[in-house]
Amino acid sequence: MKAPLLSLRGLSKRFGRVAAVCDVTLDIAGNEFFALLGASGSGKTTLLRMLAGFEMPDAGQILLDGQDIASLAPNRRPVNLMFQSYALFPHMSVRTNIAYGLEMERRPRAEIAERVAEMLAVIQLDGLADGRPDQLSGGQRQRVALARALIKRPRVLLLDELLGALDKKLRTAMQLELKRLQHEVGITFIVVTHDQDEALVMADRIAIMKEGRLLQCGTPHEVYEHPVDRFAADFIGVMNFIEAGRGRSLAIRPERIRLFPETADTITEGRVIARAYHGLDLQLHVQTALSPRPLRVRVTSDAADRRPVAEGDSVTLGWNLADTRMFTDQEETP
Amino acid sequence: MDRHANTPLMWGILAAVVAFLYVPISVLMALSFNDSGLPTVWRGISLRWYGALWHNADILSAAGNTLIVALISTAIATVLGTLLALGVEQRRRRGRALEALIFAPMIIPDIVLAIALLSFFSLTGVTMGLHTIIMAHVVFNLAFVCAVVRARLKSFDWSIVEASSDLGASGFTTLRRVVLPVLMPAVISGALLAFTLSVDEFIIAFFTAGAGRASTTLPMQIFAMIRFGVTPEINALAALVMAVSLIALTLAQRLNRGGVTAP
Numbered sequence: 001m002k003a004p005l006l007s008l009r010g011l012s013k014r015f016g017r018v019a020a021v022c023d024v025t026l027d028i029a030g031n032e033f034f035a036l037l038g039a040s041g042s043g044k045t046t047l048l049r050m051l052a053g054f055e056m057p058d059a060g061q062i063l064l065d066g067q068d069i070a071s072l073a074p075n076r077r078p079v080n081l082m083f084q085s086y087a088l089f090p091h092m093s094v095r096t097n098i099a100y101g102l103e104m105e106r107r108p109r110a111e112i113a114e115r116v117a118e119m120l121a122v123i124q125l126d127g128l129a130d131g132r133p134d135q136l137s138g139g140q141r142q143r144v145a146l147a148r149a150l151i152k153r154p155r156v157l158l159l160d161e162l163l164g165a166l167d168k169k170l171r172t173a174m175q176l177e178l179k180r181l182q183h184e185v186g187i188t189f190i191v192v193t194h195d196q197d198e199a200l201v202m203a204d205r206i207a208i209m210k211e212g213r214l215l216q217c218g219t220p221h222e223v224y225e226h227p228v229d230r231f232a233a234d235f236i237g238v239m240n241f242i243e244a245g246r247g248r249s250l251a252i253r254p255e256r257i258r259l260f261p262e263t264a265d266t267i268t269e270g271r272v273i274a275r276a277y278h279g280l281d282l283q284l285h286v287q288t289a290l291s292p293r294p295l296r297v298r299v300t301s302d303a304a305d306r307r308p309v310a311e312g313d314s315v316t317l318g319w320n321l322a323d324t325r326m327f328t329d330q331e332e333t334p
Numbered sequence: 335m336d337r338h339a340n341t342p343l344m345w346g347i348l349a350a351v352v353a354f355l356y357v358p359i360s361v362l363m364a365l366s367f368n369d370s371g372l373p374t375v376w377r378g379i380s381l382r383w384y385g386a387l388w389h390n391a392d393i394l395s396a397a398g399n400t401l402i403v404a405l406i407s408t409a410i411a412t413v414l415g416t417l418l419a420l421g422v423e424q425r426r427r428r429g430r431a432l433e434a435l436i437f438a439p440m441i442i443p444d445i446v447l448a449i450a451l452l453s454f455f456s457l458t459g460v461t462m463g464l465h466t467i468i469m470a471h472v473v474f475n476l477a478f479v480c481a482v483v484r485a486r487l488k489s490f491d492w493s494i495v496e497a498s499s500d501l502g503a504s505g506f507t508t509l510r511r512v513v514l515p516v517l518m519p520a521v522i523s524g525a526l527l528a529f530t531l532s533v534d535e536f537i538i539a540f541f542t543a544g545a546g547r548a549s550t551t552l553p554m555q556i557f558a559m560i561r562f563g564v565t566p567e568i569n570a571l572a573a574l575v576m577a578v579s580l581i582a583l584t585l586a587q588r589l590n591r592g593g594v595t596a597p
Contacts, residue, residue, distance in 0.1 A: 054496055074499045087497035091515045100511075104502030152501065 003066070005030040005188055006051075006156055011060035011070075013046055020046040022212035024060070028156075028205075033182055033189045035199035037235070038209035044192045047209070048158050051190065052081040064155060075104070080154040084161040086145035088133040094144050095120070095129040101152040119147045122181070142174065150185060159191045175202055196236050200224065208232050227251075230327040238298075242290045247329045254283070254298035256323035260307055264318025270295065272313045277301075286315060359576070366569035383570040392547075393571065396555035399464060403539070403551060404532035407471035412525040414472070415479025420513065422480075423487040439477040447474065448541035455542060462544025467551065470542045471532045478531060479524035486520035519589040526586035530579045 004027035013021040021043040028034050036044040049055040051062060053074030062070040069077055080101070089097050098119055102112045120126045123143040133141055149157055179202065182189055193199050199206050200220045207217040216228045227233035230241070233251050240257070241249040258264060270288035282304040285294040297317065309315055366384070370377035387393055422432065439447065451470045455462055494516070498508040514521070536553035543549045550558070552575065559568055 052496075052500060054500075074496070075502045075504060081497075081500050083493050083497055085491065085493050087491065087493035089494055089497070089512055089516075090491075100498070100503075101501035104507070148497075148501065 004028055005032075005065065006190075007061075007063040007066075008047075009061040009063065011047070011050060011062065012058050013043075013050060013055055014058055015046075019212050021050070021057075024209075024212075024214050026207060026214060026217065028188060028190065030188055031182070031186055033179070033202055033204045034191070035203035035206045036190065036192045036209060037194070037196060037199045037206055039194060039235075041211075042209040043212035044209045045160065046212075048081070048160055048190065048192045051156070052079060052158055053077050054081075078155045079158060080149040080152055080156075081158040081160065082145050082149045086133075086141045088141060088144055088148070090133055093130050093132060094125060094136070097133065097144055098147045098151055101148060105152070115151055119151050122150075123147045139174070146178075146181075150181070150187070153185070154187065156188045156190060159189060161193060171198075178202065200236070206236075208235060227325070230329065233325065233327060238296055240291070240295045241293075241327075242295075244326065249327050249329055250324050251327055252319055252324045254296040255281075257295065257297045257317050257319050259284075259297065259299050259303065259309070260316050261318030265321040267316060267318040270315055270317055272309055272311050272315055275309070275311050284309065284315075286317060288317065362569050363573045363576075365566060366573040368566055368569075371566060383566040384574075386567050387570055387574075390567070392550075393552075393555055393567075396550045396552045399549060400533055400552040402464060403467050403471060404529050407468045407475055407532050408525050408528045410468075410472045411475030411479050411528050412521060415476045415524060415528075416483050416514075416517070416521050418476065419480045419483035419487060420509075423484055423490070424492075436480055437477060439474045440481065444535075444537040448538040451538065452541040462542055463549045464543075466542045466544065467539045467549060470538045471535060474538070475528035475532060479521075479528050482524035482527060483517060483520050486517055490516070523586040523589045526582040526589075530582045530586075533582075534575055534579060 006028040008024055008026040008028075011021055011024045012019070024043075024047060036047060038044040046055060050057050050070070053069075053072060053076075057070050060070070061068045064078070069079075089100065092100070095116055099112050099116045102115060107115075116129075117126075120129050123146065125140060125143060125147075128136065128140065133144065136144065175198070178189070181187070191199070191202065203220060205217065205219055206223050208215045208223060210231060216223055216232050218226075223232065223236050227236060227239075230249065230251070233239045234241075238254050239251050240254065241251050244250045261267065268288050268290055270286040272284050273287050273294055274285035276283045279301070281301055282299050284297040284299070286297055287294045295317065367379050367381070368376055369380035369382065418436065422436065447470075451466075451473070455466050460466060494512055495508055498512045499505070503511065534553055535551075536557065539551045540554055540557070543551070543554065552571070556568055556571060559565065
């Protein structure tokens with residue numbers, strides 16, 4: 001593997017008695033789309049703020065191309081952050097907002113004008129360049145915030161709660177746009193999100209954080225198919241847990257459970273207690289004798305059409321052991 | 335509640351209160367245009383008393399002094415008060431004691447502040463004059479400017495400060511290009527309030543002006559003149575002072591309402 005662009009070494013940060021980030025070591029390659037995933041309070045935002053320079057780590061190093069930038073002020077780092085609230089300057093036009101970072105670099109006026117025009121074209125807001133941020137919609141504001149950070153051509157672009165505030169349709173459009181930008185501009189993205197769907201769709205790699213520690217780091221496929229523990233399994237996607245005795249649970253994804261299987265390692269009977277149609281697939285809640293909670297089952301519309309089921313129907317479920325995982329139950333820490 | 339608002343009784347009470355507040359001022363203003371030299375005899379409308387003001391050297395010099403005191407003390411208090419507000423709001427954890435210290439000059443009775451400042455100046459052996467009045471006015475003006483700016487800072491989106499720094503701006507550049515422009519309506523509003531307070535402040539100026547007529551301010555001049563009875567000239571002067579205060583206050587309120595607000 002080539003040398004990482006960004007390398008975190010034993011990064012720790014405490015706020016009073018709370019360890020917000022605890023001994024995080026992580027390598028991020030150039031041009032990677034990296035997602036930090038975790039519940040609120042998991043330390044992901046603190047980690048991001050340390051990368052941007054707004055929090056000083058208590059211990060550890062942040063190496064960018066081998067240089068420790070941990071003690072550099074935010075305005076001296078080749079790293080930019082897109083804020084969750086966008087943090088647009090309310091008294092400046094869209095154009096001035098975008099130009100701000102280049103003005104700070106004391107670029108020639110002509111170059112600033114040219115690059116701002118270019119950026120306005122990329123985010124398709126040419127027509128609104130002279131408007132104020134409060135005249136824009138949420139999606140437009142986000143594009144301005146993105147442009148304002150991108151125009152500096154940072155080595156690393158940090159995005160806080162990327163698309164949290166947007167409605168679903170706009171979100172999907174922005175996700176695709178960001179992926180396109182990543183390839184066009186060649187920037188490393190680090191995204192903080194609590195939205196696991198977003199992380200799975202967008203990221204080249206995902207790091208799951210819990211209580212300030214790095215729980216697991218890998219490709220979306222790895223963390224989805226091979227979660228390291230029960231927490232990770234539960235956090236990413238939907239997972240069914242079936243008690244297996246001696247403090248252990250068997251875990252299986254809804255899409256791995258088959259309806260009316262011809263052959264399967266495990267076969268069980270159940271009753272459909274809820275049924276939801278999602279277009280591409282059908283989601284069922286099936287009460288079985290195996291667990292107190294109903295099993296969540298996901299079948300393709302195709303399969304559902306072949307043998308329709310209704311609420312209250314008795315069904316046969318089956319799965320292969322190769323599709324299951326065994327986890328030791330943990331004490332749930334609040 | 336709403337159905338009481340339209341009864342004749344409520345309108346009557348409102349009218350009485352408004353009359354109580356504004357009839358004396360209206361009478362004063364009306365009399366300032368009275369052609370007659372006697373306060374109780376109406377002889378028609380005239381601007382002669384306003385004209386007379388222009389030829390009264392004492393009043394002109396006092397007005398000049400008041401303007402100097404108000405402008406300089408407002409300028410100093412605006413700069414310091416804004417910076418103080420920013421400092422306090424940025425480091426909220428300093429606690430209640432600091433809050434009380436900052437607000438104290440607004441609440442302490444003027445007479446107490448006046449005596450304290452007088453004692454302080456004579457104790458330190460400072461020659462008193464316009465400069466001591468200016469210093470004294472900075473004391474309470476600072477508190478008012480700080481209060482107005484802090485009120486605005488309660489709804490200030492601090493992430494724009496971080497954004498500015500993230501985009502490469504130094505602390506000073508951020509202050510100049512982001513913080514101050516966003517706060518400007520509140521800063522100007524605080525300055526206008528300070529100016530108004532300073533223009534008609536009497537007690538503190540009276541105590542800290544020192545001996546001699548050189549540093550007499552307008553309110554002190556009016557007080558001196560009134561000892562020989564209310565003349566129409568004083569009515570005209572008072573009407574002018576009120577007009578200036580009213581304009582400044584209206585501007586201040588306008589600015590505070592129509593300012594740039596963060597989303």
